[in-house]
Amino acid sequence: MLHRFLITIIFFLLFISSSQATVILLYHHVSESTPPSTSISPEQFENHLQFLHDEGFVVLPLPTAIKAIRNNETLPSKSVVITFDDAYTNNLTHAKPLLDKFNYPYTIFVNPVSVQSNSSLYLSWEQLSFLAKSTPNEVTIANHGFTHDSFVRPTAGVDKDQWFKNQTEKLLEAEQLISKHTGQNWRFFAYPYGEYSTAIQQWLTKHDFVGFTQQSGALGTSTDLTIVPRFPASIPYDKLENLKDKIHSLPLTLMPDYAGKHSPSQTIFKEGELTSVTFTVNVKDFYRGALTCYVSGLGKQELNWISKTQFTIEFSGSLKVGRARSNCTAASISKPGRFYWFSQPWFITNADGSWFPLT
Numbered sequence: 001m002l003h004r005f006l007i008t009i010i011f012f013l014l015f016i017s018s019s020q021a022t023v024i025l026l027y028h029h030v031s032e033s034t035p036p037s038t039s040i041s042p043e044q045f046e047n048h049l050q051f052l053h054d055e056g057f058v059v060l061p062l063p064t065a066i067k068a069i070r071n072n073e074t075l076p077s078k079s080v081v082i083t084f085d086d087a088y089t090n091n092l093t094h095a096k097p098l099l100d101k102f103n104y105p106y107t108i109f110v111n112p113v114s115v116q117s118n119s120s121l122y123l124s125w126e127q128l129s130f131l132a133k134s135t136p137n138e139v140t141i142a143n144h145g146f147t148h149d150s151f152v153r154p155t156a157g158v159d160k161d162q163w164f165k166n167q168t169e170k171l172l173e174a175e176q177l178i179s180k181h182t183g184q185n186w187r188f189f190a191y192p193y194g195e196y197s198t199a200i201q202q203w204l205t206k207h208d209f210v211g212f213t214q215q216s217g218a219l220g221t222s223t224d225l226t227i228v229p230r231f232p233a234s235i236p237y238d239k240l241e242n243l244k245d246k247i248h249s250l251p252l253t254l255m256p257d258y259a260g261k262h263s264p265s266q267t268i269f270k271e272g273e274l275t276s277v278t279f280t281v282n283v284k285d286f287y288r289g290a291l292t293c294y295v296s297g298l299g300k301q302e303l304n305w306i307s308k309t310q311f312t313i314e315f316s317g318s319l320k321v322g323r324a325r326s327n328c329t330a331a332s333i334s335k336p337g338r339f340y341w342f343s344q345p346w347f348i349t350n351a352d353g354s355w356f357p358l359t
Helices: 002-016 042-054 062-070 090-102 125-133 160-182 198-206 240-247
Strands: 021-027 079-085 106-110 139-143 188-190 210-212 254-257 268-270 276-281 292-295 299-301 310-314 322-331 339-349
Touching: 021 062, 021 240, 042 090, 042 240, 062 079, 062 139, 062 188, 079 090, 090 106, 090 125, 106 125, 106 188, 125 139, 125 160, 139 160, 160 198, 198 210, 254 339
Parallel strands: 021 079, 079 106, 106 139, 139 188, 188 210, 268 339
Antiparallel strands: 254 276, 276 310, 292 299, 292 322, 322 339
């Protein structure tokens, strides 16, 4: 009886200072012998997990977090979700023992083509099935596309509509294979390379998928569930001081406007086409003067407030071809020590519309 009472008190204390917000962390390799840009060492990964434990964070299964957001349910004020892209073997050999040590749930986004390649680099269906059924911590297996192809780069010489139809059919096939081999069917999809467009967002909505990106930011009730943000946590973003700011961040939605020249949901621009953006703010819990925005390759940008809820950024230079983004943050007034965080990605093609190399 006393045990049940203590559990009740613990959960009461946990949720009394709650909010509709959580942070999703993104990892790939957990290894010291893989490409640094997509890796974190096992030692540093354990430091991350220990830090979450010491800071009193609740690590949630991804389905739990998404269900809460969809239903406008309360989440712990200090909560995170752990995800991995690509289903590398070291997720089993190096990451799993550490996650088991802390009893933390996690999600692995997989490409069936990689899984079925018989490469020692990737987990097999048998290994993924084992993880999906393992206990005590919950492991979610989700969709990263049939292959690791971008969903915004049509194959040269192929009709764009037919190409898109083929890509989305393969996405559904991947979901069927994941269900067949693991028994899980969440309809969670992580965009390869984090690249997305209005067309794929609309398709995900129509087919009841949740889409996950690679831009920074916290998840809240106002988050568009076709572009759920995740914080990259591999090198060079693996330092504990960086992790602390990320896991304490709060959701911020800034609605973009491109002076009527482009759709607000547009993400793909030709070189020289995007020179400014106007954002509408949906949060009042910070001082306007505290909001700062940085743009890839350009640094901190000047904000021109045109009303109490809108500001414009005239870019201080040209956006380079490649993946660009604006990161905006502001200190919370009501939650000292925590920052609102928003990231807007843009994909800048060459002037002739051709794409930059995939990395």
